[in-house]
Amino acid sequence: MKRRDFVKIFGLASGGLILGCNVSSDKLMVNSLEDGISFVPNLFIQLQKDGKVTIVVTRSEMGQGIRTSMASAIADEMEADWNFVSVKQATGDVKFGDQNTDGSRSIRTLLHPMRKMGAMAKIILEKTAAKKWNVSQSECKAENHYVIHVKSNQKLFFGDLVDEARKIAIPNENELTLKQKKDFKYIGKNLKSIDIKDFTTGKAIYGLDARLPNMKFAAITRCPVTYGTVKNYDDSDAKSIFGVEKVVKLDPLKPSVGEQFFGMLGGVAVVASNTWSAFQGKNNLDIEWNFSENESYDSSSFNDTLVKRVEKQAKVVPPSKGNVEKAFKEGNQVVEATYSMPHLAHAPMEVPNAVAWFQDQKCEVWAPVQNPQSVRAEIARFFELELENVTVNVTLLGGAFGRKSKADFVIEAVVLSKEVKAPVQVVWSREDDIQNGFYHAQSAQYFKGSLDKNGDVTGWLYRAAFPSITSLFKPMSDYVAGFELGMGFNNLPYQIDNIQIENAKAESHVRIGWLRSVSNIISGFGVNSFVDELAVASGKDGIDFRLNLIGKDREIKKRFQHTFSSARLKNVLLKVKKLSNWGKELPNGHGMGVALHYSFYSYVASVVEVSVINNKVKVENIYSIIDCGLYVNKDNVINQMEGAAIFGMSIALYGKISMKNGAVEQSNFHDYQMTRIKDAPNIKIEIIDNDQEPTGVGEPGVPPIATAICNAIFNATGKRIRKLPLLEHGMV
Amino acid sequence: MKTLSINGKSYQIDVPDSMPLLWAIRDIIGLTGTKFGCGVAQCGACSILINGVSVRSCSTQVSQAIGKEVTTIEGSSPNLEYLRKAWEEINVPQCGYCQSGQLISATALLDSSENPTDEDIDRMMNGNICRCGTYTRIRKAIHRAVELKNEKL
Missing domain, CATH: 3.30.365.10 (Aldehyde oxidase/xanthine dehydrogenase, molybdopterin binding domain)
Known part of the structure; x- marks a missing residue:
C-alpha cells in the first residue's frame, strides 16, 4: 500500500514521519510508512515538522482512560514532550488488530508493543541527529522532544528532524533498549486525562453529540x-x-x-x-x-427454581478433586449456605x-x-x-x-x-435502556464446606446456576460456558484437599450480556460470603483465616494466560489489613468486612466499614488494594478503583432488574437506583508497586465490594445477607 | 419564533412552547454539551442555569426560559471557571458524560454558598448521578475550587 493511502485511511495529516508496527504478529517489527511497504501495521505514531506527535488510539474510550494511557506509554519511550502529543481515534478496521475494548485487556496486551514503538521512534530520531552532526549515535540522546549531542550540548528539535528521519533505515529490533523503570517520565506517574479540557467545557463528542x-x-x-x-x-x-x-x-x-x-x-x-x-x-x-414464549418469564419465581436446582446434585465440572462427601462426613463442622443475586442492567449515563x-x-x-x-x-x-x-x-x-x-x-x-x-x-430513552437491554445474569449459588478440629477447611462443594452469555448466540445453551466458569468458579485461589464444582441448568428468557466484571460479580459475592461464614465458624480472625486458606506460596502457569501467584494474593490481603487498620476498635453499630478476588489477572482485596443504625446501612469507608503489575497512569488506576467501589456499592445496595410476564418492571433511575454522592464513602486505594506484567484494571475492583459490604453488615449486626440487593431487606 | 438567550448569545427558534429546553438546546440550537441522561429529572446530566438557578433542562419547557438568561456548560461564570480548574487539577472525570451537569450544579452551589461543607455538597449534588463513580473527587474538587477562589481574593 502507498504511504498516501495510509495517511488517508488513518485520517492523519499529510507529511511527517509515520511509524507503524503490527502487534498481532509474533515479532514486533516496526516500520516507517514510506511508499512501497508491504506489511500491515496496526499501531501508529506520526511526528510532524511542527513537533506535533499524533498517536492513533485503537481502543474505545469509555472512561477507563485508554486514550491517555496509550499515548503516554508511547510518548514516554519516545521522549516526547506530553504537550506536543495528541490522539486520533481509529475507525473499526482489522488493520488495527484486535480493537475489542472489554475484558480489561488493552494495557495488558498493548503496553509492550507501544513501548517498543516509542523506543523505535526515539532511536530513529537519535540516528538522524547523529547523521546531521556527523557524530556517533552513542553521543546523541533524546530528551523531552529534542535530541542532544551530549559532548557539545547542541540540541535539535524533534520536528526539525522529520524530513531526514524519513530517509533513515529502520533499525533492527535488537537495537532497541526500553527504559528502566526509574527513568519513566509518564509510565507509573499521574497524568490528567488527555480529554480533560473537552470534558469540562462540553466540547467532548459522544455518540449522542454526532x-x-x-x-x-x-x-x-x-x-x-x-x-x-x-x-x-x-x-x-x-x-x-x-x-x-x-x-x-x-x-x-x-x-x-x-x-x-x-x-x-x-x-x-x-x-x-x-x-x-x-x-x-x-x-x-x-x-x-x-x-x-418469554412472556412466561417471572424472574422472582425463576430465582426460586434456580435455588432449588443448586440445592440438589448437578453437573460436576473440572477441576474437582478428592472426595467432598468423605470430607463432610469426617468434618468437625459442616457449613451450608445459598446465595442469590438478581439481573442487573448496565445503565451507562449515555444511553x-x-x-x-x-x-x-x-x-x-x-x-x-x-x-x-x-x-x-x-x-x-x-x-x-x-x-x-x-x-x-x-x-x-x-x-x-x-x-x-x-x-x-x-x-x-x-x-x-x-x-x-x-x-x-x-x-434510546432511559426506559428503553432499562427495559430492552442485555442483562447481567441472575444467579443462585449453593456452598457446603467442612472444617476440621483446627478450623481448617477440608471440603468445598460449590454449585452455581445462572443463564449463560452463550445463549445470545446459541439458543438452548442452558449451562454456563468454560470462560464463565473461569471467572472465579473453577479457579479458586484456595488450597483445599477436597473440591467439587457443579453447574446446574439455567435457561435464558432475556438477552444475557456481560456487564463490568461479568461472572466475577457472581462468584466474587458467593465465594467471599461463604468464606466469611466459614471464617466465623472457625472462630479465627477473618484475614488470618483467608491467608491460611490461600495456602503456601505457589505459582500456577497456564497457556496463553498470566501466571497466578498465591503470594501476590496474600500480599494484597496483608496490605489492605494495614491500610484499613483491620481489627481496630469500632463505634457501636459499626462493622468491618473483607473480601478478595483474582480477576482479569489482577489481585484485589477490599475492606469495607459500615454502620448499621435502625437496620439502615451506611457504607463509611472502603479500602482497596490492587496488584495489576506494571501500571501506566497511577491516578487513573486509582480513579478506576474508586469507581469500581461505587459500582460495587450500586450492586449491593440497589441493583435489581426483575421481570414479570416477561417484561422488565423497572424503568428509570427512580426504580433502578444508582449510588449517589450522599452514599459515597471515604475511599482509599493503594496500588502495589512491582515489575510484573501489566494486568487488568477496569473490572477487577468490582467483585470484592458487594460481598465485603455484606460481611461488614454481619460483623456489625450478626445478620447474614445471602440475597441482594440490600434495598429488598429494607436496609437502605 | 421565540428568542432564547444562551451564554450571552441570542437564538431564534421555531418550536412548540412545551418542548423541553434540553432538546431545543441540543437538537435545534446545536449546543451538545448539555447531556440527556434520563428525561425525568432523575440524573442531573441535563443541568443548566436559568438566571443563575440550576434546573433540569429535560423537564423545563422552552417557554420558561424566554426573557431569561440561560447558562450551559459551554458558557462561563467566575465560579464555573474555578470549578473547571479544580476539576482538571483533581482529574475528576472518567467517561466525562455527566460532568457537564456536575459542573453546572456545583456552580449553582458555589453561587449560593461561600464555603460549602461535605454535607452541603452532598445535598446539592445528590441529584447528579455519576455511573463511573467519581463522587469523592467531585467533593474534593468543589473544596479545591473554593481554595482557588480564596487565593485569588
Whole structure:
C-alpha cells in the first residue's frame, strides 16, 4: 500500500514521519510508512515538522482512560514532550488488530508493543541527529522532544528532524533498549486525562453529540417481552405530533446460530426532526404485540427454581478433586449456605445511540461502540455490503460497562437510514435502556464446606446456576460456558484437599450480556460470603483465616494466560489489613468486612466499614488494594478503583432488574437506583508497586465490594445477607 | 419564533412552547454539551442555569426560559471557571458524560454558598448521578475550587 493511502485511511495529516508496527504478529517489527511497504501495521505514531506527535488510539474510550494511557506509554519511550502529543481515534478496521475494548485487556496486551514503538521512534530520531552532526549515535540522546549531542550540548528539535528521519533505515529490533523503570517520565506517574479540557467545557463528542447535515432523529418502541414482535399498530396519533416525519415498522434481525452478532429486536420506529418529537411520537404509538414464549418469564419465581436446582446434585465440572462427601462426613463442622443475586442492567449515563448514513451501497456510522470491527462486520453481513464500504467512526463513550459491546442500536440506525434515505440518529430513552437491554445474569449459588478440629477447611462443594452469555448466540445453551466458569468458579485461589464444582441448568428468557466484571460479580459475592461464614465458624480472625486458606506460596502457569501467584494474593490481603487498620476498635453499630478476588489477572482485596443504625446501612469507608503489575497512569488506576467501589456499592445496595410476564418492571433511575454522592464513602486505594506484567484494571475492583459490604453488615449486626440487593431487606 | 438567550448569545427558534429546553438546546440550537441522561429529572446530566438557578433542562419547557438568561456548560461564570480548574487539577472525570451537569450544579452551589461543607455538597449534588463513580473527587474538587477562589481574593 502507498504511504498516501495510509495517511488517508488513518485520517492523519499529510507529511511527517509515520511509524507503524503490527502487534498481532509474533515479532514486533516496526516500520516507517514510506511508499512501497508491504506489511500491515496496526499501531501508529506520526511526528510532524511542527513537533506535533499524533498517536492513533485503537481502543474505545469509555472512561477507563485508554486514550491517555496509550499515548503516554508511547510518548514516554519516545521522549516526547506530553504537550506536543495528541490522539486520533481509529475507525473499526482489522488493520488495527484486535480493537475489542472489554475484558480489561488493552494495557495488558498493548503496553509492550507501544513501548517498543516509542523506543523505535526515539532511536530513529537519535540516528538522524547523529547523521546531521556527523557524530556517533552513542553521543546523541533524546530528551523531552529534542535530541542532544551530549559532548557539545547542541540540541535539535524533534520536528526539525522529520524530513531526514524519513530517509533513515529502520533499525533492527535488537537495537532497541526500553527504559528502566526509574527513568519513566509518564509510565507509573499521574497524568490528567488527555480529554480533560473537552470534558469540562462540553466540547467532548459522544455518540449522542454526532451531528450530520439533514440528520433525522429516531426513537423506537420495542416489545417489552424479549423477542416479541409487532402484530399491528396504529400510528395516527404519533404522526400528528410536531416534528414527526415518518413511522417505520422494524422487523427483528437475527443472526444465524453461532454467529457472534447481535442483530436487533425490531419494533416500531418514529423518525422526526428532533429527539423530543421522536420520543413524543413513540409514546403516542398504539402497538399490539405477539409476545414470544418469554412472556412466561417471572424472574422472582425463576430465582426460586434456580435455588432449588443448586440445592440438589448437578453437573460436576473440572477441576474437582478428592472426595467432598468423605470430607463432610469426617468434618468437625459442616457449613451450608445459598446465595442469590438478581439481573442487573448496565445503565451507562449515555444511553445507547448511533448515527448511520446509508447511501449508494455504502454505510458510514458514528457511534459509541466498544468493538467497532465487529459492528463493521455485522453491518456488512446484514446489509450485504462490501466490508470496505462500511466505515465505523468511534466517538467517545459516555460509559459503557459492556452494553456498548452489543451494538444492536447501530443496526437500528442503519436500517432506518436506508429506509428514509438520510442520516439518522437512533436515541434510546432511559426506559428503553432499562427495559430492552442485555442483562447481567441472575444467579443462585449453593456452598457446603467442612472444617476440621483446627478450623481448617477440608471440603468445598460449590454449585452455581445462572443463564449463560452463550445463549445470545446459541439458543438452548442452558449451562454456563468454560470462560464463565473461569471467572472465579473453577479457579479458586484456595488450597483445599477436597473440591467439587457443579453447574446446574439455567435457561435464558432475556438477552444475557456481560456487564463490568461479568461472572466475577457472581462468584466474587458467593465465594467471599461463604468464606466469611466459614471464617466465623472457625472462630479465627477473618484475614488470618483467608491467608491460611490461600495456602503456601505457589505459582500456577497456564497457556496463553498470566501466571497466578498465591503470594501476590496474600500480599494484597496483608496490605489492605494495614491500610484499613483491620481489627481496630469500632463505634457501636459499626462493622468491618473483607473480601478478595483474582480477576482479569489482577489481585484485589477490599475492606469495607459500615454502620448499621435502625437496620439502615451506611457504607463509611472502603479500602482497596490492587496488584495489576506494571501500571501506566497511577491516578487513573486509582480513579478506576474508586469507581469500581461505587459500582460495587450500586450492586449491593440497589441493583435489581426483575421481570414479570416477561417484561422488565423497572424503568428509570427512580426504580433502578444508582449510588449517589450522599452514599459515597471515604475511599482509599493503594496500588502495589512491582515489575510484573501489566494486568487488568477496569473490572477487577468490582467483585470484592458487594460481598465485603455484606460481611461488614454481619460483623456489625450478626445478620447474614445471602440475597441482594440490600434495598429488598429494607436496609437502605 | 421565540428568542432564547444562551451564554450571552441570542437564538431564534421555531418550536412548540412545551418542548423541553434540553432538546431545543441540543437538537435545534446545536449546543451538545448539555447531556440527556434520563428525561425525568432523575440524573442531573441535563443541568443548566436559568438566571443563575440550576434546573433540569429535560423537564423545563422552552417557554420558561424566554426573557431569561440561560447558562450551559459551554458558557462561563467566575465560579464555573474555578470549578473547571479544580476539576482538571483533581482529574475528576472518567467517561466525562455527566460532568457537564456536575459542573453546572456545583456552580449553582458555589453561587449560593461561600464555603460549602461535605454535607452541603452532598445535598446539592445528590441529584447528579455519576455511573463511573467519581463522587469523592467531585467533593474534593468543589473544596479545591473554593481554595482557588480564596487565593485569588
